[in-house]
Amino acid sequence: MDTSESDRPPRFRRVVLKLSGEALAGDNGWGVDPQALDQMAEQILQVHRLGVQIGVVVGGGNYFRGRMADSWGIGRAEADNIGMLGTVMNALMLRGSLTGKDDGDIRVMTAVPMQSVAEPFIRLRAMSHLERGAIVLLAGGIGQPYVTTDYPSVQRALELDADALLVAKRGVDGVYDKDPNVHSDASRYRRLTYTEAISKGLRIMDTNAFVLAEEQRLVMHVFDVAGDGLMRDSCLGHDVGTTITSG
Numbered sequence: 001m002d003t004s005e006s007d008r009p010p011r012f013r014r015v016v017l018k019l020s021g022e023a024l025a026g027d028n029g030w031g032v033d034p035q036a037l038d039q040m041a042e043q044i045l046q047v048h049r050l051g052v053q054i055g056v057v058v059g060g061g062n063y064f065r066g067r068m069a070d071s072w073g074i075g076r077a078e079a080d081n082i083g084m085l086g087t088v089m090n091a092l093m094l095r096g097s098l099t100g101k102d103d104g105d106i107r108v109m110t111a112v113p114m115q116s117v118a119e120p121f122i123r124l125r126a127m128s129h130l131e132r133g134a135i136v137l138l139a140g141g142i143g144q145p146y147v148t149t150d151y152p153s154v155q156r157a158l159e160l161d162a163d164a165l166l167v168a169k170r171g172v173d174g175v176y177d178k179d180p181n182v183h184s185d186a187s188r189y190r191r192l193t194y195t196e197a198i199s200k201g202l203r204i205m206d207t208n209a210f211v212l213a214e215e216q217r218l219v220m221h222v223f224d225v226a227g228d229g230l231m232r233d234s235c236l237g238h239d240v241g242t243t244i245t246s247g
Helices: 003-007 021-028 034-048 066-072 076-101 123-131 150-159 194-199 207-215 230-235
Strands: 014-019 053-058 106-110 135-139 164-169 191-193 220-224 242-245
Touching: 014 034, 014 150, 021 034, 021 076, 034 053, 034 076, 034 230, 053 076, 053 123, 053 150, 066 076, 076 106, 076 135, 106 123, 123 135, 150 164, 150 207, 164 230, 191 194, 194 207, 194 242, 220 230
Parallel strands: 014 053, 014 164, 053 135, 106 135, 164 220, 191 242
Antiparallel strands: 220 242
């Protein structure tokens, strides 16, 4: 790294990272892969060491997803409750990995009350933790079924007055016009508006999450979770992945 790179100030003061459960599963596709967990903890710390305040909305799809409900003979509401518990497990695993690498303050806050293992999510308390330099891991979605972690990630970013929402995708380094894993001629968008993404039917996040982000003019950066240093590079203003804006 040259001197100009190390002296470059980050463009964000505060960000929220949307981290899927699958990103922690690695190639296994289920559960938590130690290498993937370690790599994600390091990426989060790279951003934190820039002086950027960071909150992380953790998914639980590596344990159970609501859409699996029918095949398991479980009602959707119950399945989503199971998934919410999975997000708490992931947050605790991530906290364990982070504290093994850094002696800073790492907080887990949940939308579902679990006083013995985590703090309840209270917006002003979460903001206070961030302002004091803590990394805040946000689990439990919004505490209600029939909602994926897409919508809560946008909601939490807005509630916490984040400058941007960072969306870590697995297996793709941004938003493409078609599936790059299937089509060799797929083209990556460098910039998009939410309206364009919805009209083109690009399956990046739930439509409701996009609508809320567009209404509140939230900036979103989509990048490859496996790309070492990409989250840090995005915070330093490099052209990484795809940027989505309200227009």
